[in-house]
Amino acid sequence: SAVISQKPSRDICQRGTSLTIQCQVDSQVTMMFWYRQQPGQSLTLIATANQGSEATYESGFVIDKFPISRPNLTFSTLTVSNMSPEDSSIYLCSVAPVRLGTGPRTEAFFGQGTRLTVV
Amino acid sequence: AQSVTQLDSHVSVSEGTPVLLRCNYSSSYSPSLFWYVQHPNKGLQLLLKYTSAATLVKGINGFEAEFKKSETSFHLTKPSAHMSDAAEYFCVVSVNNAGGTSYGKLTFGQGTILTVHP
Secondary structure, three states, rough: OOEEEEEOOOOEOOOOOOOEEEEOOOOOOHHHHHHHEOOOOOOEEEEEEEOOOOEOOOOOOOOOOOOEEEEEEEEEEEEOOOOOOOHOEEEEEEOOOOOOOOOOOOOHHHHHHHHEEEE | EEEEOOOEEEEEEEEOOEEEEEEEEEEOOOOOEEEEOOOOOOEEEEEEEEOOOEEEOOOOHHHHEEEEEOOEEEEEEOOOOOOOEEEEEEEEEEEOOOOOEEEEEEEEEOOOOEEOOO
């Protein structure tokens, strides 16, 4: 399993500002994932964060709006830039630890999420 | 490509009666399938997972799900609902490559809100 610490847990921000969300994992993982859950909606993958390379963004998400850092195998940040009320969502970090040699069909683990409100 | 369809956005049952939450999937390769639960203002919790072993999967809190390849379904059931089961449930498919490797990239269904009446 994996324990994920995500912070802040919640924040209220002014439009036009930026917020950086941190995700810390208690073990080394190859890939980290960032999801968004808009109010009343399901989770949508924003991007995959790989250590040592640029993040891979899903359709509809761009690096200028959601820059991601992945400085090592246990840590990542997601920044929500130039925020507007439409960015009000829960942002979640996720990992799926892969144990070499055992068939890597493991479940994903999630942080508690960051509840962002933009006013 | 893969996708997940949860057939009911809301399900309402009485306490002590059976629960059925329906899920259909599509996947290019042999999928890994999961059910997660999200209680209000809480994080996501894994209920159960299917990863190509037994087709009937038992999870926590008395839930189980059956993988039916011919029907591309992975419905979640529980014989007797409890008040504490009220939550939102997500059916999830993992992106696997042709070799069956999954690195945790997930596609979520739209979610089913389960309400349990006394």
